[in-house]
Amino acid sequence: QPHPLFALSQSNTPKPVNRVLGGDFDVNPKELVNMLPLQPSDRKRAKEALARDDFVVTLDNVVTEEHCDRLITFAKWAMPSTVTGAASNEVDSVDGAPAHQANLPKAALKELLGSEGYARLLAPASQILGVMPRAVSAFVRKYSTTSRPRLPFHCDGCDASISVNLVDGSEYDGGDLVMLSDNALLTAPRQAGSAAAHSADVAHAVTDLTRGVRWSLVVFAHKRRNWRRQFSVQADGRVVDKRR
Ligand SMILES: O=C(O)CCC(=O)C(=O)O
């Protein structure tokens, strides 16, 4: 069984949104964006991003199969606990449930992919941003029925995000990366090594995974080099790192 916080998050999600996260994509995207549990500022971003036709780029063969396997091997080593998803007790800022992710320093990612592979990975983000990102952070994330089965809809706190599917879609059911843009609910390609890059404003989610394991490489790209110093003070006094 996954961590009880996932059931809590699901019970706090509006029914029509749970239907989409359950894999039923027959929904009016304009109605969906209004039902998502988002902060007002993020809903505004998400609505504007829904109308844009230049905020999502999908590509096949961005990462080789060999590199996909090496990224999964790294993450398995870095993520020994199947309960919390990590040696650490890191929780995800989207739903407060265990993150099930292994952070990968930029230098290690570059080393692993080679400079050509790294440039191929970053290219769609540059296309969306119109400039080369000046700061990048990355992690490998695990989805399974017993670890993290879904990631609810959210906007990211960076400028553009890239998600690479590390496992072929035939090996798992559900677990689709869905994105609200181009006036539609778009789904990312499912081939191993394929990628979807999107503006951080695009509301996106990973739908319930019901069989197998999906690993993804997630890259947050920032226009500003000093993005880490962008903290925000919440209404309740908490200081949050605006990674998302
Ligand atoms: O795992 C994915 O493909 C997407 C993850 C994501 O949206 C995030 O971590 O912010």
Ligand SMILES: [Fe+2]
């Ligand atoms: Fe995200």
